Amino acid sequence: MPPKEYDPDHKIDLEKNTCPNREQRANGTNVYYGKATQLIEDAKAGKTKCYDRELQQTSGCVLNFYLTVRVSTIRDAAIIYHGPLGCSSSSLGYREIFRSVSPELGRDPNFELNWITTNLQQSDVVYGASEKLKNAVLEAQRRYDPKAIFILTTCTSGVIGEDIEGSVTEIQPQVKAKIVPVHCEGVRSRLVQTGYDAFWHGVLKYLVKKPEKKQKDLVNVASMLSYTWQDRLEIKRLIEKVGLRVNFIPEFASVEQLEQLSEAAVTAPLCPTYTDYLSRGLKQEFDVPYFLYPSPVGIKNTDEWLRQIGKHTGKKSEIEALIKEEHEIWVPKLQAIREKLLNYKDDGERLEVLGSLGQGRLLSQIPYFDELGLKSSAALTQDFDNLILDDIESMVNDVGDFEILVNTFQAAEQGHITRSRDPDITLTCPFQGGAYKREKSVTRLHALRGDADPWSTQSGYAGAIAFGEFIVQSLENKSFENVMKEKTADSYKDSWYQQPNPLKYVNRESSK
Amino acid sequence: MSSNENGDVINSKNNSTPEYSSHELGKEFVEAPKYSCALGGAYGTALGVYGLVPLLHAGLGCGLGQLFGQLYAGGQNAGGPVGGTSTATTGLVEEHVIFGGEDKLRKLINASSEVYEGDGFLVISGCIPALIGDDVDAIIREYEDKIPIFHINAPGFNGNSYEGYEIFFEALIDQILTPLPTEKGVVNILGVVPYQHIFWKGELDSIKKLLERIGVKANIIFTEPNGFEKLKELPAAEYNIVLSTWNGHRVADKLEEKFGIPSIKFPSVPLGPKQTSHFLRTVGEKLDVPSEKVEEFIEQEEKRSYRFIEYSGDALLIVRPHSYFAVTADSNTAIAINKFLVNEMGYLPDLIQLTDNPPEEYREDILKALTEGLESTIIPEVQFEPDSHIAREKLRDRPFQFLFASSLEANSSLPELGALHVTVAFPSFNRVVLGDSYAGYAGGLRLIEDYISNFAGPL
Numbered sequence: 001m002p003p004k005e006y007d008p009d010h011k012i013d014l015e016k017n018t019c020p021n022r023e024q025r026a027n028g029t030n031v032y033y034g035k036a037t038q039l040i041e042d043a044k045a046g047k048t049k050c051y052d053r054e055l056q057q058t059s060g061c062v063l064n065f066y067l068t069v070r071v072s073t074i075r076d077a078a079i080i081y082h083g084p085l086g087c088s089s090s091s092l093g094y095r096e097i098f099r100s101v102s103p104e105l106g107r108d109p110n111f112e113l114n115w116i117t118t119n120l121q122q123s124d125v126v127y128g129a130s131e132k133l134k135n136a137v138l139e140a141q142r143r144y145d146p147k148a149i150f151i152l153t154t155c156t157s158g159v160i161g162e163d164i165e166g167s168v169t170e171i172q173p174q175v176k177a178k179i180v181p182v183h184c185e186g187v188r189s190r191l192v193q194t195g196y197d198a199f200w201h202g203v204l205k206y207l208v209k210k211p212e213k214k215q216k217d218l219v220n221v222a223s224m225l226s227y228t229w230q231d232r233l234e235i236k237r238l239i240e241k242v243g244l245r246v247n248f249i250p251e252f253a254s255v256e257q258l259e260q261l262s263e264a265a266v267t268a269p270l271c272p273t274y275t276d277y278l279s280r281g282l283k284q285e286f287d288v289p290y291f292l293y294p295s296p297v298g299i300k301n302t303d304e305w306l307r308q309i310g311k312h313t314g315k316k317s318e319i320e321a322l323i324k325e326e327h328e329i330w331v332p333k334l335q336a337i338r339e340k341l342l343n344y345k346d347d348g349e350r351l352e353v354l355g356s357l358g359q360g361r362l363l364s365q366i367p368y369f370d371e372l373g374l375k376s377s378a379a380l381t382q383d384f385d386n387l388i389l390d391d392i393e394s395m396v397n398d399v400g401d402f403e404i405l406v407n408t409f410q411a412a413e414q415g416h417i418t419r420s421r422d423p424d425i426t427l428t429c430p431f432q433g434g435a436y437k438r439e440k441s442v443t444r445l446h447a448l449r450g451d452a453d454p455w456s457t458q459s460g461y462a463g464a465i466a467f468g469e470f471i472v473q474s475l476e477n478k479s480f481e482n483v484m485k486e487k488t489a490d491s492y493k494d495s496w497y498q499q500p501n502p503l504k505y506v507n508r509e510s511s512k
Numbered sequence: 513m514s515s516n517e518n519g520d521v522i523n524s525k526n527n528s529t530p531e532y533s534s535h536e537l538g539k540e541f542v543e544a545p546k547y548s549c550a551l552g553g554a555y556g557t558a559l560g561v562y563g564l565v566p567l568l569h570a571g572l573g574c575g576l577g578q579l580f581g582q583l584y585a586g587g588q589n590a591g592g593p594v595g596g597t598s599t600a601t602t603g604l605v606e607e608h609v610i611f612g613g614e615d616k617l618r619k620l621i622n623a624s625s626e627v628y629e630g631d632g633f634l635v636i637s638g639c640i641p642a643l644i645g646d647d648v649d650a651i652i653r654e655y656e657d658k659i660p661i662f663h664i665n666a667p668g669f670n671g672n673s674y675e676g677y678e679i680f681f682e683a684l685i686d687q688i689l690t691p692l693p694t695e696k697g698v699v700n701i702l703g704v705v706p707y708q709h710i711f712w713k714g715e716l717d718s719i720k721k722l723l724e725r726i727g728v729k730a731n732i733i734f735t736e737p738n739g740f741e742k743l744k745e746l747p748a749a750e751y752n753i754v755l756s757t758w759n760g761h762r763v764a765d766k767l768e769e770k771f772g773i774p775s776i777k778f779p780s781v782p783l784g785p786k787q788t789s790h791f792l793r794t795v796g797e798k799l800d801v802p803s804e805k806v807e808e809f810i811e812q813e814e815k816r817s818y819r820f821i822e823y824s825g826d827a828l829l830i831v832r833p834h835s836y837f838a839v840t841a842d843s844n845t846a847i848a849i850n851k852f853l854v855n856e857m858g859y860l861p862d863l864i865q866l867t868d869n870p871p872e873e874y875r876e877d878i879l880k881a882l883t884e885g886l887e888s889t890i891i892p893e894v895q896f897e898p899d900s901h902i903a904r905e906k907l908r909d910r911p912f913q914f915l916f917a918s919s920l921e922a923n924s925s926l927p928e929l930g931a932l933h934v935t936v937a938f939p940s941f942n943r944v945v946l947g948d949s950y951a952g953y954a955g956g957l958r959l960i961e962d963y964i965s966n967f968a969g970p971l
Contacts, residue, residue, distance in 0.1 A: 058596075093584065
């Protein structure tokens with residue numbers, strides 16, 4: 001199937017079972033290496049494509065790329081994975097992670113994480129498993145008395161052609177909870193962002209209610225797990241200071257918070273690419289205004305993010321007063337970090353940083369690094385699509401050109417670019433295949449979980465300082481990187497690094 | 513002994529023959545089972561062998577999913593140099609479902625053999641190739657004379673992680689191993705499943721060192737620097753030693769059938785002095801080790817162990833003596849801990865929940881290992897329960913003061929059940945396990961350290 005032409009004003013069709021893939025919706029690509037300016041040009045000309053790699057490395061699918069985790073944190077809901085049990089096993093640890101956040105910090109003391117796998121067997125694959133799915137729904141209702149039951153689909157349920165909607169229609173009258181099917185079969189898309197859209201499609205179609213009344217002081221903020229518990233506290237602190245309330249979804253939200261998304265004054269993103277589908281859907285169906293850029297990362301971006309909220313809530317002057325007040329506390333601290341980083345090298349050159357980012361973070365982090373006095377000569381992003389075209393263009397105008405490698409956790413490619421560019425600091429996702437074995441600094445890019453330590457804040461003003469200090473710390477001791485480099489085996493042969501092309505194994509004949 | 517409608521085994525002291533019935537566990541939907549799928553188990557097992565490079569013929573996210581659900585869950589361990597996001601995969605999506613994934617696999621094998629450092633390669637096929645009918649074996653045959661490579665069929669809907677371990681070895685025996693002359697005094701160690709048994713590294717290492725002391729050479733395969741070579745040496749052993757009531761049994765039987773290697777089977781990895789001495793005596797006898805040599809070592813180790821255990825006596829007797837305990841763990845772990853706490857620490861077994869869903873034919877042996885030869889007058893109630901929700905419900909309103917379980921139970925143990933918790937089993941997210949284990953004489957001391965530290969304060 002050739003991709004449909006990109007349509008920026010696409011309508012969200014809630015009559016359908018699910019969203020279109022990002023490949024079709026936004027000409028997404030999973031492979032690119034080149035200047036940002038070139039990428040923008042290519043994307044505009046419709047030349048960006050998805051390709052198969054002959055050496056592909058495991059990288060998360062539409063289902064398990066944290067979709068599982070996000071959905072399963074919804075407080076009074078249950079989740080059913082309709083598949084073999086391995087598809088859901090990544091959920092094993094999340095109950096305890098969130099139970100470890102102290103109630104004093106605002107965790108619901110009764111927080112539970114309820115999930116069931118239909119545990120598909122050979123016989124189910126042959127004869128179908130709709131009875132099993134229906135029984136699992138009934139049992140979820142009985143066990144947890146949830147307000148919503150999410151059904152997450154898998155490769156296997158997709159390939160054997162399970163009629164999920166049929167089962168839902170049949171069983172819904174028997175259960176009190178609203179059943180929400182989410183079509184996140186791993187095989188359906190090369191781009192993990194499709195999973196977020198699929199989830200929001202389910203939320204918009206089945207959960208969001210018609211607004212009873214508009215709540216002019218309510219701000220929808222779509223959070224995600226790679227922003228931490230402390231980020232939530234920081235955002236809440238700022239928003240509440242001007243007399244507004246924050247509706248954090250979906251992590252740790254109640255089902256009611258999802259139902260009332262339609263009543264908010266504005267939808268504000270922590271990550272624009274994650275929130276895109278929801279924001280557009282809420283605007284289209286319920287006339288909730290939204291903005292996508294910027295995210296509250298770094299001082300300037302946080303200022304602008306707050307101003308956008310001020311614009312939609314009639315709080316312009318309160319927001320200006322807040323910004324002024326906050327700057328007095330935080331700007332001198334940022335200046336001190338900036339000075340330290342600018343003076344780190346004897347030759348007066350800026351430190352170079354290489355980050356692995358989602359495309360949403362790409363937009364917010366690059367200007368923030370500029371604020372810190374760092375130079376992003378190259379950036380890695382998991383995927384790239386036309387939804388951020390305008391924003392990346394204006395960012396490149398502001399901070400200058402840089403190189404982008406688009407790949408979703410392709411460890412060999414990332415190792416290659418890390419070695420060839422040799423930046424001073426590499427920011428990595430924790431599981432990025434050995435990129436930490438080097439002589440220079442490596443630290444994590446984000447916390448990946450509901451980390452409740454103030455040290456892990458990355459959003460808002462407090463986050464701009466905390467993460468800046470984090471970067472400084474990473475420069476102070478490189479013994480781990482050095483020892484690992486010297487004493488442990490590399491995964492790949494030297495010849496891999498010696499040949500010049502990190503995308504050597506991309507099969508250009510396989511364009512989709 | 514009798515059983516209720518849930519398949520729980522209710523023991524009473526008067527009946528000696530174990531009887532039980534069980535619903536068809538594992539065939540139904542289940543909440544938070546404490547294992548992953550066959551692909552997850554085979555993948556973890558492969559990563560335990562140094563020098564072996566796994567290639568996943570599977571969906572894009574199967575490897576990353578197993579990084580979270582199998583590897584991190586096995587004591588917060590990453591996958592090593594060829595695990596995690598370094599693992600190659602065909603990354604199948606819709607087009608491959610329609611047109612087949614064979615071409616993609618061929619390209620992946622070619623590219624991987626160019627790029628990865630490795631002694632051998634292993635293709636692990638997941639759900640999608642099984643559903644669309646890729647002929648993977650035919651592709652593997654194309655590489656027969658070019659690179660050392662074998663293939664495992666491990667669709668998730670065919671079984672769990674423990675199944676993944678068995679089929680790993682079965683495929684290896686069928687496709688790679690050839691007969692070798694028997695080496696006297698060499699044994700293969702089977703039944704410890706990497707990652708799934710969270711102490712696998714320490715356990716295997718301890719067993720190897722213990723056997724070394726009585727002159728027996730153990731081929732433990734996993735964690736050895738030349739793992740792929742060690743795999744190929746399996747047919748040379750004089751005996752297989754199986755340290756589980758059910759894991760590794762199929763492998764051992766196949767090794768016997770194909771290479772004539774007999775097996776010595778134990779219900780678990782030995783924990784603490786009594787189990788370890790019994791283990792050494794049994795192995796010594798089978799392998800014709802002079803008994804003086806064995807007894808001399810046992811005497812020396814027991815003396816040391818019990819002297820050290822004595823140091824914990826005050827803390828134990830003043831604060832939590834003769835306590836009831838419960839275990840929610842896989843059979844191997846439960847059997848070893850139960851015997852040690854009952855027979856050496858004077859504790860009382862209240863409830864034992866087995867989470868590993870062992871096949872019917874092994875359950876009687878497991879029950880016997882849990883209920884026979886106990887020095888307490890109390891015999892534990894045993895439940896086979898892979899569903900974490902039901903297991904949690906069944907833990908309520910019982911007398912136990914300690915819960916030996918996975919980290920899933922860690923946060924609720926004290927507030928909900930009033931029990932002190934020790935993480936001893938999969939999944940283990942709150943306990944990093946590198947070389948730690950409860951195996952052998954030192955393992956008994958380690959378990960004491962872990963559970964007494966839970967309550968010891970100023971006396």
